[in-house]
Amino acid sequence: MSTAVEVDDLSFAHxxxxxxxxxxxxxxxxxxxxxxxxxxxxxxxxxxxALLDGRLQGWSGRVxxxxxxxxxxxxxxxxRRPDTGFVFQEFALVERSSVLRNVLNGxxxxxxxxxxxxxxxxxxxxxIARTALADCGIADLAERRVDSLSGGQRQRVxxxxxLAQEPRLILADEPVSNLDPARACEILALLTGAxxxxxxxxxxxxxxxDLARRFAQRIIGMRDGRIVFDVPTSELNDxxxxxxxxxxxxxxxxxxxxxx
Amino acid sequence: xxxxxxxxxxxxxxxxxxxxWSFATTDVEFSRLLSAGPRIADFFGRMFPPDxxxxxxxxxxxxxxxxxxxxxxxxxxxxxxxLGILASETMVSPAVFRPIRTLxxxxxxxxxxxxxxxxxxxxGLGPLPGIIAVAFHATGMLAKFYxxxxxxxxxxxxxxxxxxxxxxxxxxxxxxxxxxxxxVARDTIFRFELNLRESLILGIVGAGGIGFxxxxxxxxxxxxxxxxxxxxxxxxxxxxxxxxxxxRRRFT
Ligand SMILES: Nc1ncnc2c1ncn2[C@@H]1O[C@H](COP(=O)(O)OP(=O)(O)OP(=O)(O)O)[C@@H](O)[C@H]1O
Ligand SMILES: [Mg+2]
Numbered sequence: 001m002s003t004a005v006e007v008d009d010l011s012f013a014h015x016x017x018x019x020x021x022x023x024x025x026x027x028x029x030x031x032x033x034x035x036x037x038x039x040x041x042x043x044x045x046x047x048x049x050a051l052l053d054g055r056l057q058g059w060s061g062r063v064x065x066x067x068x069x070x071x072x073x074x075x076x077x078x079x080r081r082p083d084t085g086f087v088f089q090e091f092a093l094v095e096r097s098s099v100l101r102n103v104l105n106g107x108x109x110x111x112x113x114x115x116x117x118x119x120x121x122x123x124x125x126x127x128i129a130r131t132a133l134a135d136c137g138i139a140d141l142a143e144r145r146v147d148s149l150s151g152g153q154r155q156r157v158x159x160x161x162x163l164a165q166e167p168r169l170i171l172a173d174e175p176v177s178n179l180d181p182a183r184a185c186e187i188l189a190l191l192t193g194a195x196x197x198x199x200x201x202x203x204x205x206x207x208x209x210d211l212a213r214r215f216a217q218r219i220i221g222m223r224d225g226r227i228v229f230d231v232p233t234s235e236l237n238d239x240x241x242x243x244x245x246x247x248x249x250x251x252x253x254x255x256x257x258x259x260x
Numbered sequence: 261x262x263x264x265x266x267x268x269x270x271x272x273x274x275x276x277x278x279x280x281w282s283f284a285t286t287d288v289e290f291s292r293l294l295s296a297g298p299r300i301a302d303f304f305g306r307m308f309p310p311d312x313x314x315x316x317x318x319x320x321x322x323x324x325x326x327x328x329x330x331x332x333x334x335x336x337x338x339x340x341x342x343l344g345i346l347a348s349e350t351m352v353s354p355a356v357f358r359p360i361r362t363l364x365x366x367x368x369x370x371x372x373x374x375x376x377x378x379x380x381x382x383x384g385l386g387p388l389p390g391i392i393a394v395a396f397h398a399t400g401m402l403a404k405f406y407x408x409x410x411x412x413x414x415x416x417x418x419x420x421x422x423x424x425x426x427x428x429x430x431x432x433x434x435x436x437x438x439x440x441x442x443x444v445a446r447d448t449i450f451r452f453e454l455n456l457r458e459s460l461i462l463g464i465v466g467a468g469g470i471g472f473x474x475x476x477x478x479x480x481x482x483x484x485x486x487x488x489x490x491x492x493x494x495x496x497x498x499x500x501x502x503x504x505x506x507x508r509r510r511f512t
Binding site: 165 | 414416417419420421422423424425426427429430433434435438439441442
């Protein structure tokens with residue numbers, strides 16, 4: 001089976017941060033797999049996903065995405081960017097634009113720059129956008145402005161935009177953190193299902209171990225920038241997750257317990 | 261509250277001293293105030309009834325004022341687009357936006373009427389000095405507003421488009437512009453309203469527009485005609501404001 005993501009001895013610190021956000025991280029994800037990243041706030045999930053998306057530079061180690069190595073000092077060439085789709089934690093939609101416009105924005109990297117600038121999507125682009133909308137169950141919202149939608153609807157638009165991009169790797173940063181439990185299940189089912197039917201790989205982060213178990217084949221636990229465990233879903237036990245989310249000990253001299 | 265403790269007492273003392281000083285050194289005499297009443301009554305008496313025969317002058321003057329405001333605003337927009345970009349912290353480095361912002365603050369500090377007088381001296385009487393003065397004066401505010409509109413844009417959608425493989429110009433068109441367009445529209449309409457109000461009086465210094473007639477009629481003691489023009493100005497200001505409120509509601 002081919003490899004979608006290969007990370008070897010990856011370390012990274014944000015500019016101005018004292019501690020590294022990622023420390024000696026190594027793992028691989030096979031093509032077509034659905035993998036969940038679990039870990040408390042500040043574990044480094046967003047950092048890792050953004051780095052795989054080619055948006056962070058200045059790291060050390062070896063990273064290759066969809067068979068091509070990433071350059072630690074340079075963003076990937078724009079021709080390769082559409083192959084990796086990203087679902088953002090806070091949706092990252094253009095609020096004043098229509099749902100369809102936002103979904104078409106996902107196709108901008110697939111169009112010629114001139115066509116993209118002139119704003120004339122081809123029939124093919126429109127068809128793909130409409131299919132993505134239908135797959136996400138929001139075909140009837142196409143003409144609505146995003147700022148009139150609920151959180152769950154916005155998340156569907158964000159996923160539809162990602163699908164319209166036709167990515168081979170889908171990176172999703174806490175795609176269900178803003179949703180109620182029922183909605184969260186629907187969205188994760190949608191995301192992992194769409195990835196499967198399209199033959200794409202999915203790597204998503206979450207704070208909810210039970211949801212990760214339901215929708216991922218493999219679970220990677222992170223804490224303080226390190227990988228704590230990396231196991232098939234069937235082998236994940238409650239002790240490991242409890243350990244992952246355990247409280248930090250009392251902070252000396254403050255007397256408060258910081259909960260991560 | 262700021263009025264507390266020693267600092268508060270000092271502040272109160274300073275304000276009292278400033279008021280007393282102003283009274284003592286200005287020729288505020290009550291006898292003059294008392295004799296003003298009949299004079300004002302006489303003044304109003306001569307204004308009524310307003311002379312309706314100056315309709316042609318009103319039309320000509322208003323049209324010219326409107327043209328000054330439109331072209332002055334256009335000039336300000338043309339100047340403010342590049343200056344606004346250069347004054348925004350998201351588009352350029354502090355080494356660029358700091359001096360540009362200082363320059364804009366300096367422009368804002370110069371009163372329009374002063375610029376207009378200088379321009380009349382430089383290019384002669386008529387609407388042209390008015391247009392130049394309005395364009396210059398309005399740029400100080402409009403460029404600042406445009407810079408704030410750029411800086412107020414949410415970053416996340418820009419990153420999303422970058423992630424999808426869109427280049428910088430495409431990101432500007434689909435992620436930045438849709439977010440700032442309503443702000444730019446509202447700010448420009450707001451500035452246009454100010455330009456129109458302020459250019460009503462430009463004629464007084466010979467920089468064109470309806471103000472010219474007020475000045476002419478007052479100087480020649482034709483108060484009834486001056487009254488008609490003044491009424492026209494008031495009506496225009498109210499109309500502008502009403503149109504503006506309606507327009508601004510559309511851009512939210
Ligand atoms: N732009 C930044 N500049 C400096 N430090 C940052 C920046 N972004 C994140 N960090 C730091 O990097 C570490 C990892 O953050 P990251 O956002 O990746 O965590 P996370 O696992 O996604 O957390 P959450 O579950 O809250 O989203 C944290 O210590 C955070 O403070
Ligand atoms: Mg995060």
